[in-house]
Amino acid sequence: MKTHKGAAKRFKVTSTGKILHRKAFGSHLLTKKSAKRKRNYQKDYQVAATDKSKVKKMLGA
Structure with missing residues (x-):
């Protein structure tokens, strides 16, 4: 399965398997x-x- 490129730009997988993301609304106002x-x-x-399995699927991991 291909990697979802939008997800690849937004999520990072650590060496221990944690999935990290940035919070929204931090770039304006x-x-x-x-x-x-x-x-x-x-x-x-x-x-x-609850979202971890969905994100993993999008990242192809």
């Missing part, structure tokens, strides 16, 4: 957002357990 909120947009977060 930043003046109204607090420094703490903007800082948290920079982090990578784990994909929810």
